[in-house]
Amino acid sequence: MTISAPASAVTSKTAINYTVTFPEAQAHYANIEMTISGIKNTTTDVKMPVWTPGSYLVREFAKSVEGFAAFAGGKEIPAIKITKNTWRISNGKASSIKIVYKVYAFEISVRTAFIDASHAFLSTSGMFMYPADSLHAPSTIHIKPYKGWTTVSTSLDHVGDDPFTLYSPNYDILFDSPIEVGTQDVFGFDAAGVKYEVAMCGGGNYNREQMKIDLAKIVEAETAIYHENPNKRYVFIVHNYVKGGGGLEHLSSTVLGAVRDGYATEGTYHNFLSLAAHEHFHLWNVKRLRPIALGPFDYDTENYTRSLWIAEGFTTYYQNVIMRRAGLYKPDEYLGVVAANITSAENLKGNKTQSLSDASFDAWIKYYRPTENTPNTNASYYGKGANVAMLLDLEIIRHSKGAQCLDDVMKYMYDEFYKVKQRGYTEEEFKATLEKYTGVNLDDFYQKYVSGLAPLDYDRYLGYAGYKLVDDYAANNIPTLGVTIVTGGGKSMVTGVMRDGAGWIDGINVNDEITAIDGAAIPEIDKFIAANKKVGDKISVSVIRDGQKMVLPVTLLRNPGVKYHIEDKGTPTAEMLAVRKKWMHL
Numbered sequence: 327m328t329i330s331a332p333a334s335a336v337t338s339k340t341a342i343n344y345t346v347t348f349p350e351a352q353a354h355y356a357n358i359e360m361t362i363s364g365i366k367n368t369t370t371d372v373k374m375p376v377w378t379p380g381s382y383l384v385r386e387f388a389k390s391v392e393g394f395a396a397f398a399g400g401k402e403i404p405a406i407k408i409t410k411n412t413w414r415i416s417n418g419k420a421s422s423i424k425i426v427y428k429v430y431a432f433e434i435s436v437r438t439a440f441i442d443a444s445h446a447f448l449s450t451s452g453m454f455m456y457p458a459d460s461l462h463a464p465s466t467i468h469i470k471p472y473k474g475w476t477t478v479s480t481s482l483d484h485v486g487d488d489p490f491t492l493y494s495p496n497y498d499i500l501f502d503s504p505i506e507v508g509t510q511d512v513f514g515f516d517a518a519g520v521k522y523e524v525a526m527c528g529g530g531n532y533n534r535e536q537m538k539i540d541l542a543k544i545v546e547a548e549t550a551i552y553h554e555n556p557n558k559r560y561v562f563i564v565h566n567y568v569k570g571g572g573g574l575e576h577l578s579s580t581v582l583g584a585v586r587d588g589y590a591t592e593g594t595y596h597n598f599l600s601l602a603a604h605e606h607f608h609l610w611n612v613k614r615l616r617p618i619a620l621g622p623f624d625y626d627t628e629n630y631t632r633s634l635w636i637a638e639g640f641t642t643y644y645q646n647v648i649m650r651r652a653g654l655y656k657p658d659e660y661l662g663v664v665a666a667n668i669t670s671a672e673n674l675k676g677n678k679t680q681s682l683s684d685a686s687f688d689a690w691i692k693y694y695r696p697t698e699n700t701p702n703t704n705a706s707y708y709g710k711g712a713n714v715a716m717l718l719d720l721e722i723i724r725h726s727k728g729a730q731c732l733d734d735v736m737k738y739m740y741d742e743f744y745k746v747k748q749r750g751y752t753e754e755e756f757k758a759t760l761e762k763y764t765g766v767n768l769d770d771f772y773q774k775y776v777s778g779l780a781p782l783d784y785d786r787y788l789g790y791a792g793y794k795l796v797d798d799y800a801a802n803n804i805p806t807l808g809v810t811i812v813t814g815g816g817k818s819m820v821t822g823v824m825r826d827g828a829g830w831i832d833g834i835n836v837n838d839e840i841t842a843i844d845g846a847a848i849p850e851i852d853k854f855i856a857a858n859k860k861v862g863d864k865i866s867v868s869v870i871r872d873g874q875k876m877v878l879p880v881t882l883l884r885n886p887g888v889k890y891h892i893e894d895k896g897t898p899t900a901e902m903l904a905v906r907k908k909w910m911h912l
């Protein structure tokens with residue numbers, strides 16, 4: 327998407343400065359003073375972005391702004407809102423203006439700002455207004471920390487010796503460079519010729535030295551795919567909470583949510599490293615090698631693409647590939663992770679309802695706006711996208727007799743589009759490159775798996791490596807209501823109803839409280855039905871719906887859930903072993 331550029335009010339003589347103070351950090355506010363000088367026009371529009379790149383939802387950051395006022399020569403001048411996120415300032419002949427506003431920040435996530443007395447996480451797209459039509463303009467940011475705050479962590483360069491004065495060459499960089507201010511524990515390591523910095527916020531039982539070693543292995547393994555690491559400096563900002571999670575990629579940094587006391591548990595630590603591998607892989611795939619719609623960004627509206635199954639799905643595939651190559655997953659663990667990803671994708675009804683292409687396009691209104699019915703209607707461009715990436719990887723390895731893999735596609739696309747053409751790729755361009763490396767016309771593959779709903783033929787592709795998929799539940803004939811029940815406070819509440827399950831067909835609703843099965847109160851309903859009933863049994867389910875009691879006759883159906891593992895398919899041939907060696911990094 328290109329951004330129309332009418333005559334800019336801001337010229338090359340323009341200087342934009344922000345000063346950020348925290349007089350009410352304890353109440354979750356930042357006060358921002360923005361000065362613009364070198365203005366030529368008599369009116370100046372400033373805007374707040376409506377979304378943050380990487381997280382495809384219009385979040386309306388202007389909703390958290392208050393106390394907006396504009397000044398020239400020490401006097402307040404007229405300013406009026408003309409759209410939900412645009413303020414028009416009548417500056418008359420004044421060529422320098424000062425704007426003040428406050429931002430309320432109390433949403434804990436990797437993609438939204440959060441401020442309290444202990445620290446400030448400035449998710450920049452929700453914090454800094456920009457002069458309309460001047461996204462190219464540089465700016466300087468002065469941070470005045472709240473009492474006790476000592477440290478700033480960001481990929482923005484600082485000016486001179488002052489770590490609290492930051493410089494941004496343009497707004498695409500500013501909005502892609504979150505800033506953490508507080509008392510975080512900062513440590514560094516060098517890898518792939520790049521200075522890495524880790525900022526641990528909120529404490530935790532992590533082992534600094536081990537983390538440096540493990541993150542360096544991930545960085546080296548990822549850099550080896552592209553043969554270059556385009557950053558000079560890169561920052562991992564880690565937010566530790568009791569139950570932290572999620573991550574958001576940026577050009578030269580990432581923000582990760584983590585479990586504060588989970589680092590000493592192997593599974594939780596591996597999840598953290600795998601998340602770090604995912605977000606770091608994005609510095610190539612999506613931040614630089616990107617779908618054509620994703621940059622330069624339009625911060626005013628949705629930026630649509632049908633390629634998130636590549637941007638996110640391939641990255642999800644690679645996070646595990648990299649864990650394997652870095653030696654952090656052993657071969658058996660890797661096969662287990664692959665099987666688990668297939669299991670969760672196949673158990674998600676939405677993958678049979680919505681295509682990957684549509685899921686990508688509608689991320690703005692579906693993936694990021696989940697409802698109780700989301701598991702039935704939304705495909706996962708992460709999980710299913712990763713599985714499609716795996717099929718393509720195996721096809722390339724087979725075609726090249728173990729000489730090439732999906733890495734070669736990623737490197738070719740990075741070189742050709744990011745470095746040579748200096749633009750994003752179209753869907754057709756990515757497909758053409760996949761066809762070149764698989765040696766196959768992919769019309770049918772795309773029709774079935776990308777724009778269509780055909781079941782993925784895992785066995786065909788895993789068979790190239792001498793493996794097959796086995797469903798541990800295939801022989802089960804266990805009955806189920808097909809509803810999700812959350813028990814607490816002595817109540818069993820329905821929170822989800824699976825498409826085409828018994829509850830779906832016979833009318834159990836989300837928000838029903840199940841009080842009895844066949845007239846008896848049952849504490850663990852799923853377990854009771856699985857142990858005591860048969861498929862086809864007719865039972866009565868007593869519920870309270872909006873204060874009214876009712877009894878629903880329900881015919882139990884077989885639990886359609888699958889649970890896969892991967893095993894050898896007979897004795898592998900030499901050809902299969904060559905594919906396996908490359909795919910499994912043996």
Ligand SMILES: [Zn+2]
Binds near residue numbers: 605638
């Ligand atoms: Zn991602």
